[in-house]
Amino acid sequence: MIKEKLAMIRSExxxxxxxxxxxxxxxxxxxxxxxxxxxxTHVKQITTAPLVLTELSMIGVVFLFFLRKINLGSLILIxxxxxxxxxxxxxxxxxxxKEIRNFINPILLLWLGTQYNNKISTDRLVKWFxxxxxxxxxxxxxxxxxxxxxxxxxxxxxxxxxSTEEALxxxxxxxxxxxxxxxxxxFLAFLGDHRISSxxxxxxxxxxFSVLVAAxxxxxxxxxxxxxxxxxxxxxxxxxxxRFAVTLISGLILLRYCLSINMLKLIGYFMPVFxxxxxxxxxxxxxxxxxxxKGRLGSTGYFILHFKPQEFFGLYNRHYTLFVDQGYAHxxxxxxxxxxxxxxxxxxxxxxxxxxxxxxxxxISILIATSLAISGDSVFxxxxxxxxxxxxxxxxxxxxxxxxxxxxxxxxxx
Numbered sequence: 275m276i277k278e279k280l281a282m283i284r285s286e287x288x289x290x291x292x293x294x295x296x297x298x299x300x301x302x303x304x305x306x307x308x309x310x311x312x313x314x315t316h317v318k319q320i321t322t323a324p325l326v327l328t329e330l331s332m333i334g335v336v337f338l339f340f341l342r343k344i345n346l347g348s349l350i351l352i353x354x355x356x357x358x359x360x361x362x363x364x365x366x367x368x369x370x371x372k373e374i375r376n377f378i379n380p381i382l383l384l385w386l387g388t389q390y391n392n393k394i395s396t397d398r399l400v401k402w403f404x405x406x407x408x409x410x411x412x413x414x415x416x417x418x419x420x421x422x423x424x425x426x427x428x429x430x431x432x433x434x435x436x437s438t439e440e441a442l443x444x445x446x447x448x449x450x451x452x453x454x455x456x457x458x459x460x461f462l463a464f465l466g467d468h469r470i471s472s473x474x475x476x477x478x479x480x481x482x483f484s485v486l487v488a489a490x491x492x493x494x495x496x497x498x499x500x501x502x503x504x505x506x507x508x509x510x511x512x513x514x515x516x517r518f519a520v521t522l523i524s525g526l527i528l529l530r531y532c533l534s535i536n537m538l539k540l541i542g543y544f545m546p547v548f549x550x551x552x553x554x555x556x557x558x559x560x561x562x563x564x565x566x567x568k569g570r571l572g573s574t575g576y577f578i579l580h581f582k583p584q585e586f587f588g589l590y591n592r593h594y595t596l597f598v599d600q601g602y603a604h605x606x607x608x609x610x611x612x613x614x615x616x617x618x619x620x621x622x623x624x625x626x627x628x629x630x631x632x633x634x635x636x637x638i639s640i641l642i643a644t645s646l647a648i649s650g651d652s653v654f655x656x657x658x659x660x661x662x663x664x665x666x667x668x669x670x671x672x673x674x675x676x677x678x679x680x681x682x683x684x685x686x687x688x
Contacts, residue, residue, distance in 0.1 A: 292339050293392035296664065297399070299332045303660035304403055308410075308473045311430040319433050329375075329656045336382045339389070348385050351620060352378055358588075358613045365589040366608070373608050376654040377617055380663045384624075387667020396668050403661060404487045404506040407480070411470040411513050418468060422448040427475050452477050459515045469515040474657055478649060481516030483658040484508070485641050488523045490665065492530040493634035517567065522644060526637055535629055535636075542636030543622045545643035550602060553647055554579060570599050570648035577603040586611050601646030601653065624670050631669030638662055 306328050314320040340348070355377045363369045390396070414421040426448040431437040437451060447454065453476075455467050469477045484507045491503025504527070511519030529538055541548075549571075556568060557575030577600050584590045588610030597604035605614050621639065626632045641662075645653040653659065 288339075288342060289389060289391050292386065292389045295335060295339070296386050296390050297392065297394065299336070299386070300399065300403070300661055300664060302328065302332060303657050304406065305473055307475050307657055308425065311425045311427060311475055314430045314433050315424065315426040320430065322434050325434070332656075333375075333379060333382055336386050340382060340385055343389070345385055345388075347620075348381050351381050351617075354616065355381075355613065358610065362588040362608075362610060365584075365591060366593070367591045368593055368608075370608070372651070372654075376605075376651060377609070377613065379654070379656065380617075380659070383660055383663035384667040384670070387664040388670055388672040390664070390668050396665060400487060400490050400503060400661075400665070401506075404503065404510070407472045407474075407483060408506055408510055408513075411472040411480075411510060414470050414472060415465065415468065415513060418447075425475070427453065427471065430475065450476050455515050460517055461512050461515055461520060465513075470510075470513045472510070472514075477514045477516060478652045479655050479658050480514040481511055481519035482641070482645060482652060482655070483661075484511035484514065484516065484519045485522050485526070486638070486658065486662050486665075489526060489634060489637035489641060492526055492637055493630050495630060497531070518645070518648060521567075522641065526640065529640075530633065530637070535632060538636045539632055542639035542643075545640050546602075546618065546646070549643050549647040550575075550578070553602070567648060574600040574602055574647050578606065581606070588613075596650070598650045599648065601648075601650055604650055605646070624666070626669055627671050628669070631666075631671075634669055635666060638666065 306325065310320045310324055355374060359369075359374050427450045428437065428445060428448050431450055445451065445454075449468070450471055453469050453471050455469055459465060459467060459469070470480065471477050472480055474480050474483065486507070487510070488504045488507030491500030491505075491507065494500035494503075504523075508520070508523050511523060529541065533541070553571045553575030555575070556572045557579050558572040577595075577597065581603075582590055585607050588606070588608060590607065593607070597607065621635070624635065626635055642653050
């Protein structure tokens with residue numbers, strides 16, 4: 275009995291350490307780009323190395339915790355991702371560590387969420403993160419010149435190789451290139467052409483984050499419980515003038531309150547099939563398409579319909595493009611259909627603790643499936659997706675916690 279009590283105490287201590295680190299990781303993922311941008315603006319030029327090392331060190335610590343409390347299913351998935359990538363490297367004559375990172379990060383961050391038991395609730399965390407992003411966004415909008423003096427986003431992107439010095443000839447601000455809607459805003463035109471990028475420094479991830487926050491609110495049992503999160507998410511999407519975010523949030527609201535939970539779950543599971551069908555129906559050469567929803571969807575469909583047979587399995591050694599705005603084409607070409615299918619089925623099979631978790635999983639499945647149709651790999655961006663996978667983990671039915679609870683009861687009775 276004493277050994278059992280000591281084991282339980284050690285387990286609780288590890289859980290406490292994991293939970294504390296989880297909070298640190300989430301704040302780091304949210305704010306590290308802004309911190310490095312500040313350093314690049316006022317101290318010294320930053321390369322991609324510090325950003326890569328930050329993410330790698332965070333995930334590395336999670337993996338060390340994972341090794342102390344291994345989940346067999348997660349371990350098998352991690353090993354399969356690594357093996358799949360290494361095998362494909364032989365055929366592709368190409369290797370990018372991001373292709374491993376894109377699939378291992380979600381596994382480890384989801385596991386991290388299953389271990390979370392801190393007194394700070396996940397609702398409070400989402401509220402804090404939403405308000406941080408919103409506050410910085412409002413500061414950026416209201417004091418744009420001061421924001422650009424503090425954070426020279428364009429020079430930071432040039433330092434990271436995500437833009438070039440040529441861009442300086444065509445811009446009149448220090449914002450990112452997509453931080454201005456040159457053709458005029460789609461929403462809230464009275465705000466001018468400025469699109470906020472907040473802590474993420476680019477509008478694409480602002481849009482993804484806004485949908486995530488809204489999805490958290492829409493997963494709640496009642497509209498009243500989720501109203502604050504839905505409002506924050508929608509407002510952030512509007513400030514970023516994100517067509518994707520505002521349209522998707524509006525669609526998710528309709529789906530959430532018009533359909534049963536079983537129908538919502540079914541739509542989430544089969545959303546990739548639905549999105550690919552749309553891409554194929556409007557498929558057209560990207561060179562004649564505009565940079566809008568139809569253009570992005572059409573180019574995704576065009577590329578996949580013109581794949582060589584071996585491309586579907588990641589076995590093609592000619593990389594004619596990196597599919598910057600065609601997520602489905604990118605993951606099929608570089609990762610293969612087998613890994614994509616296994617990862618998606620694994621996501622769908624995750625058991626959730628309650629209807630709240632079931633709804634959240636369905637809603638983020640829709641977010642992932644739609645984002646892959648119009649964007650490259652933004653759905654894998656650590657700065658916002660870390661929170662998404664962590665939240666899913668906190669809502670998942672965790673067999674370890676169930677066993678731990680049973681052991682605690684047995685010890686108390688003994």
